Amino acid sequence: MVIKILGSGCPNCKRLEQLAQEAAKEIGVNAAFEKVQDIQKIMSYGVMSTPALVIDEKVKVYGRVPSKDVIKKYIEEEI
Amino acid sequence: MFSAIDWVLRNLADVFSYALTALIRWILMLLNINTSLLESEHYKGAANFFFYDTMKIFLMLIVIIFIVSIIRSFFPPERTKKLLGEGKAQGFIGNILAALLGIVTPFCSCSAVPVFIGFVESGIPLGITFSFLISSPMVNEVALVMLWGLFGWKIALLYIATGVTVAIIAGILIGKLHMEKYVEDYVYNIKMGEAEIEKLTWKQRVIDAWQYVLEILKKIWLYVIIGIAIGGIMHGWAPAGMLAKYAGKNNPFAVFIAVLIGVPLYSNAAGTIPIVSELTRMGMPMGTALAFMMSVTALSLPEMILLRRVLKPKLLGVFIGIMSITIIIIGYLFNIVLA
Numbered sequence: 445m446v447i448k449i450l451g452s453g454c455p456n457c458k459r460l461e462q463l464a465q466e467a468a469k470e471i472g473v474n475a476a477f478e479k480v481q482d483i484q485k486i487m488s489y490g491v492m493s494t495p496a497l498v499i500d501e502k503v504k505v506y507g508r509v510p511s512k513d514v515i516k517k518y519i520e521e522e523i
Numbered sequence: 524m525f526s527a528i529d530w531v532l533r534n535l536a537d538v539f540s541y542a543l544t545a546l547i548r549w550i551l552m553l554l555n556i557n558t559s560l561l562e563s564e565h566y567k568g569a570a571n572f573f574f575y576d577t578m579k580i581f582l583m584l585i586v587i588i589f590i591v592s593i594i595r596s597f598f599p600p601e602r603t604k605k606l607l608g609e610g611k612a613q614g615f616i617g618n619i620l621a622a623l624l625g626i627v628t629p630f631c632s633c634s635a636v637p638v639f640i641g642f643v644e645s646g647i648p649l650g651i652t653f654s655f656l657i658s659s660p661m662v663n664e665v666a667l668v669m670l671w672g673l674f675g676w677k678i679a680l681l682y683i684a685t686g687v688t689v690a691i692i693a694g695i696l697i698g699k700l701h702m703e704k705y706v707e708d709y710v711y712n713i714k715m716g717e718a719e720i721e722k723l724t725w726k727q728r729v730i731d732a733w734q735y736v737l738e739i740l741k742k743i744w745l746y747v748i749i750g751i752a753i754g755g756i757m758h759g760w761a762p763a764g765m766l767a768k769y770a771g772k773n774n775p776f777a778v779f780i781a782v783l784i785g786v787p788l789y790s791n792a793a794g795t796i797p798i799v800s801e802l803t804r805m806g807m808p809m810g811t812a813l814a815f816m817m818s819v820t821a822l823s824l825p826e827m828i829l830l831r832r833v834l835k836p837k838l839l840g841v842f843i844g845i846m847s848i849t850i851i852i853i854g855y856l857f858n859i860v861l862a
Contacts, residue, residue: 483636483637483640483832484713486637487637487640487641487713487714487715487716488713488714489716489718490715491637491718492634492637492638492640492641493599493629493634493638494637496718503718505721506599506721507599507600509734
């Protein structure tokens with residue numbers, strides 16, 4: 445599984461990444477994390493408001509930081 | 524209901540300022556310092572003003588930011604783009620619509636660049652894009668609370684209406700200048716994907732809104748307290764009307780200088796508005812004060828640096844120039860009208 449965090453280094457991006465890593469660890473899923481900071485790549489996902497969470501190329505959430513439980517649900521949807 | 528809350532706040536402010544005064548008196552007596560300052564009317568006025576306004580502003584910040592965030596959860600920029608894009612927004616009506624949507628769409632300067640690119644990519648005309656980009660940061664929830672709490676709802680409404688007007692006028696002017704070639708070339712090469720607009724439950728909206736309230740409070744609480752503390756000192760010691768001679772209507776440069784000072788003061792709308800409120804009591808005319816506050820919120824250095832990534836210097840310069848001139852004209856206009 446590839447989990448991408450879209451955003452150009454704002455504090456919320458770091459929070460989202462941390463939560464997503466914890467969520468993946470707690471579920472026990474093997475995920476590769478990738479930070480996407482390039483504006484052109486971010487836009488190619490149709491996202492204008494960062495941070496955004498992309499799991500296996502699917503945009504799960506953008507413009508806000510969801511709770512860890514919600515992130516877990518998103519990860520489980522893609523297993 | 525408001526008057527009941529106000530009564531509670533006033534009495535709490537009395538209790539707090541009494542307790543603080545007792546504490547300071549005790550410390551001063553331990554240090555063998557004369558305590559006569561604490562008996563003065565100046566001190567009492569300042570301490571009471573400080574506690575009352577601090578409590579009122581924080582209460583309003585919590586309630587109003589929460590409500591605003593709930594409303595905004597219905598208007599993510601991705602939806603606003605859809606509402607304006609694909610040739611739907613044209614001409615004058617487009618500018619008005621974009622400026623109004625700027626009020627309800629959540630905005631942070633970190634998303635100014637992606638929003639700009641997204642709008643241009645979906646075919647929204649440059650002038651209409653600017654109308655949105657101007658009104659969105661200018662009409663923000665923190666400025667709204669500070670104005671409402673310290674100046675009253677009439678001035679708060681006047682500020683919003685003026686902000687929207689500035690956004691419409693500046694957007695139309697930039698549109699008329701046909702400056703499309705002064706947008707950085709790579710912007711036109713970006714192809715944007717399509718993201719589904721999330722369906723949020725009410726529970727998620729409430730959690731998000733509450734999170735946002737905490738986030739904003741964490742960012743501005745110190746500025747609010749410092750701003751109100753300085754305002755309190757001015758309230759206690761500076762006599763009303765003392766500024767009228769220098770910054771009053773008779774000084775033709777006052778608005779101009781106010782805007783010049785306002786530009787670098789970004790992100791401190793929270794800290795500057797209490798001081799401006801005192802400056803008006805001391806005799807600064809309302810138009811000058813409004814122009815100053817608009818330059819604080821609308822023209823910020825960090826945002827200009829971000830926008831430079833998508834705008835060539837000439838367009839950025841035109842943008843700053845048009846904004847400054849419009850704000851200055853509005854300042855003079857209000858000084859005449861509200862006199």
